[in-house]
Amino acid sequence: MAETGVIEAETGERARPRRSVVRRMAVLVGVLVVLFGPPWWVLVAGAGWPGPVVAGGSVVFGAAMMTFPFLMVAGHGRRGSDRAARVGDTVLGVIWVLFTWSVLGGLVDLVVGRPRVVAVGVALVAAVLLGWGHYEAMRVPRVKRLEVRLPRLGSGLDGTKVVVLADTHYGPIDRARWSAKVTEAVNALDADVVVHAGDIADGNPVERREQSAPLGAVRARLARVYVTGNHEYGSQAQAWLDRMAELGWEALHNRHVVVERGGATLVLAGVDDVVAEHSGLAGHRADLGGALAGADPAHPVLLVAHQPKYVPQAAAAGVDLQISGHTHGGQIWPFNFLVRVDQPVVHGLSRHGDRTQLYTSRGAGFWGPPFRVFAPSEITLLTLRSGA
Template structure:
């Protein structure tokens, strides 16, 4: 048995036309982009100085090294643009190059900073006999650490997701749902570097767990419905007796949140746009609610994140499971009686050292935590975004077993 709170119409557009975006928002976006490009250019200069110029590799190696850094820097913005161009082999190659370099750049930058700090300590406590040899040793040491780390990170990101099993006690959970298994996937990011074959593998892994209910907590895609419709067809193979539920993530809104909601519904998933269903088994009931992403309202006011609306009319003394892409949505769900919120978005940090930046935006990076009085499980992500690399947090499929408290 299921109960649906107030219905919604799904628009078919891929996104909001640029002419409808406020001019001030466009200007702020351009200024932020130019600032970011300037910072990244400066950091490339720092790498060129430390890894190429100071070690004095001689010609033509110094010229080739500096030229390669310049071309790789240019590949980053070009790659982002190529992801929105027609998907030719050349555009795909450009995107792959830019994303691989973006990840390598982050690791090289981190390793070089550490090498400089250690070199500074060495200079303070001991004599450096040969500055040129010292600079070359540091540069080679950085490469010796970063190259194998890149190989490991690539293999981890492209490999099979790990199944994380957790048990959650719930008050008022009836015997009929004791032991029910909710399998969650999140942040799959089908797009320029992840295709239908990757998605089919994920679907097969999920179905092999024989879940009672499946939760898909956003960021399924990096592209428009028009570009990725065929790549998403394996999604229709997800099966669970209590239903397969989906909520939007922020990346859907970069490519048409309403259009993706409609497409996912066409593939047979239940889209929860600030609404809920009540599922029942053997007389026991569970409220499954879902909200749009917390950033959805910026793009489309009708997609404002509203946990209060999602749970309006939900039965009392029935456990409440809330699907919300970002963990910080728990601040909006405060006081609504949510027993468990399933979220993603953070990728667990995905790539060292960027996981330390996640805490600037989210209250938690991964795992089970209490946020604003709401118990939240934050998923590490099943795919990846941007660089096809995972250094630290492995991809995940979560199996959450609900038990009576």
């Protein structure tokens, strides 16, 4: 009986991993079918094309669906291949746009009953949006200008210019020249403070050394500060802190620096990203108490925290202004609605409580798919104003 019990226990232990694998595979297949199915139906199978067209289109969609997960694993796995990532990310962007507009096109077809017209319309809209979206993703970001009034800011710092960079995401597409042009655009703004709000790269500092090098030429009269984003915790966060320090930036790893002018003082504080505590890296977690330790509570605080959803902690601590990124403004519409489920704000300036304001940047770069649709990139110039 004892031996039987042992055999049964061992069999159960082996069965549980198998069931887990089966469940994961079922979920993966389900996601792929949902994502690729509507475009295949609207553009190919349900449009009433001749048989050879349907067969050829089905082969294309089937091949894309079957290779897509392997490309993503090869591109973004532990030994990521930049070439596989470029192809997989592009497929992801294309199929997301096709999925969105195929669903909308399918609804239109229910009303008009013209499947071929709808198929051509969906294909044209998707092609235009993908072409425009790629241009928007690869261009040097536009400058967004905004005044932010901080009642506790002393008059000596009135007019302080804070330039915000976020989500540069140096990655599989070599954008070293783009990075140099971004630095030129930042320097043209004659900043007092430059903030990089995290997600500097997808990849480690050695792989992205050339792309990150132009950050060393960024100029600011008072300070250049940087905090980690969630993507750093998938690609050597501490090494990125060290790299930014090497480039002359103040790495606000749960700490603060103080800037002064004309008798007025501003505390620039930063915290690790909220995912840091699950990274397994010793000393990495979002620690606002540690970041503000020793700061005079009478002085206004500008906090840099990668994700907007950290703002409740900032408001509870009486922070005057939090600067964040992370959302990309949704990057590809209508993903902004899904981002809003996880974050309190998708982009722009918002108020949280009596004192705290939050500025959420759409970011300068992009993650994954090299497209931005209805979510333009930005470099932000915040001009701080004192007084009520």
